[in-house]
Amino acid sequence: MNLQKPLIRQIAADKAGEPFTVDRSSFRERIALVAAAAAAEAEDVDRAARFPQKAIEAARAQKLLGVQIPREFGGEGASIFEVADMCYALGRACSSTGMIFAMHQTKVACLVRHGVGSAYHEALMRRVASEQMLLASSTTEGQNGGNIRFSAAAVERSGAEISLVRNATVISYGAEADGIVSIARRANDAAGSDQVLLAMTRDQYTLERSLEWETLGMRGTCSAGFELKFTGSSAQIFPEGYDRIHAQTMTPVAHLCWSSVWAGIAAASVERAQAFIRKAARGAGGQMPPGAAHFNAAKMTLSKLRAVITANLDHYAAHEHDERALSSLDFQSAINLLKVEASELAVETVMSAMRACGLAGYRNDGEFSVGRLLRDVLSSPIMINNERILSNIASATLMSAVPATLRD
Numbered sequence: 001m002n003l004q005k006p007l008i009r010q011i012a013a014d015k016a017g018e019p020f021t022v023d024r025s026s027f028r029e030r031i032a033l034v035a036a037a038a039a040a041e042a043e044d045v046d047r048a049a050r051f052p053q054k055a056i057e058a059a060r061a062q063k064l065l066g067v068q069i070p071r072e073f074g075g076e077g078a079s080i081f082e083v084a085d086m087c088y089a090l091g092r093a094c095s096s097t098g099m100i101f102a103m104h105q106t107k108v109a110c111l112v113r114h115g116v117g118s119a120y121h122e123a124l125m126r127r128v129a130s131e132q133m134l135l136a137s138s139t140t141e142g143q144n145g146g147n148i149r150f151s152a153a154a155v156e157r158s159g160a161e162i163s164l165v166r167n168a169t170v171i172s173y174g175a176e177a178d179g180i181v182s183i184a185r186r187a188n189d190a191a192g193s194d195q196v197l198l199a200m201t202r203d204q205y206t207l208e209r210s211l212e213w214e215t216l217g218m219r220g221t222c223s224a225g226f227e228l229k230f231t232g233s234s235a236q237i238f239p240e241g242y243d244r245i246h247a248q249t250m251t252p253v254a255h256l257c258w259s260s261v262w263a264g265i266a267a268a269s270v271e272r273a274q275a276f277i278r279k280a281a282r283g284a285g286g287q288m289p290p291g292a293a294h295f296n297a298a299k300m301t302l303s304k305l306r307a308v309i310t311a312n313l314d315h316y317a318a319h320e321h322d323e324r325a326l327s328s329l330d331f332q333s334a335i336n337l338l339k340v341e342a343s344e345l346a347v348e349t350v351m352s353a354m355r356a357c358g359l360a361g362y363r364n365d366g367e368f369s370v371g372r373l374l375r376d377v378l379s380s381p382i383m384i385n386n387e388r389i390l391s392n393i394a395s396a397t398l399m400s401a402v403p404a405t406l407r408d
């Protein structure tokens, strides 16, 4: 595989001042290279709970951190389908790398969809594309858990200068990121639900570690807790209120990208179970081992998982510039249910794969071990707890109509 080919073509076109049409076929080649780097260090990343440095460097070398940014701002205008496929490919290779990429792309999506027209955010888009900056996310605060639509810390204003001090319970790869996109209460006298989104770069904040990250899985996301102290300009606040950004971009893109990562983890477990069953069948002269039924169960839930993600991708892509459709009860319930369904199906798939492999899957060593994948995927129902989501959308799901046809 030739790593550099697509990039060289792009650089040559830029130099010649020719319009460059994005070669979308290169995305697959480029993400495969990043996935190979991620897979090579996945075991060690998990064992040491360390940041997947080589994988993220490979993503930078392949210019994939800015891939979603429109060409006019220096990116390649990748679609949500393409970004989700990249998340899937990375999830198969290393869950933590996949999740870091997914979280970064969600922040970039906020810039792309809500930053155009704002000089600060347009300039930041250009920097993400040219410098391949990695953006982290700060939504969880204090004891507030996954209640993202409520902020305690408020933006303090002094003329055009603003500041924020936030008890950020979890910021994945906070220490390694080049910037953070954070929610905050609009002002000291604003209600907790009156929130803004702001983008900040590393030179503008300090992070003091308040909680370590010694966890069961997703260890390479390095999701420690920090006290975040930021000083910057009011121009860094996104022009639109967070309520709209949350409904139109943050939730849909996060749920689509996270689900794609979890599907990748599930696919990796199915691959291991398949290899195990094949080997066992060969060893028994073609006789299927008893675990084959669990392998089929894993294949079935993986198919459901892929179907639910692709249906939601189609739905989102069809309405991504239609604010009314995105704010509708139907869309909001569907995109929230996606997260719940995808996480449950991913866990079920990995569990079935482990049972298919039996002891060989339960072991932490050996080619059929499913342990790391199971530990990683168990983060999915709690990453914004499914119970919280289900109780939040209970009234909306009651009000949305039952579909009259299969394709409604």
Ligand SMILES: Cc1cc2nc3c(=O)[nH]c(=O)nc-3n(C[C@H](O)[C@H](O)[C@H](O)COP(=O)(O)OP(=O)(O)OC[C@H]3O[C@@H](n4cnc5c(N)ncnc54)[C@H](O)[C@@H]3O)c2cc1C
Pocket (backbone or CB within 6 Å): 103, 136, 137, 138, 139, 140, 141, 144, 145, 146, 147, 170, 171, 172, 173, 218, 221, 223, 379, 382, 383, 384, 385, 386, 387, 388, 389, 391, 392
């Ligand atoms: C791998 C990983 C990476 C993360 N990265 C980041 C990051 O980069 N930035 C960031 O800001 N956050 C991050 N988070 C945090 C995440 O976004 C959620 O805030 C967090 O997982 C919720 O934590 P919690 O379970 O303590 O809180 P809660 O949501 O408060 O849940 C606590 C318990 O209460 C239950 N519960 C909550 N609400 C209800 C309800 N209405 N009905 C019934 N039961 C309910 C839950 O099921 C759970 O059992 C990350 C989390 C994970 C797992």
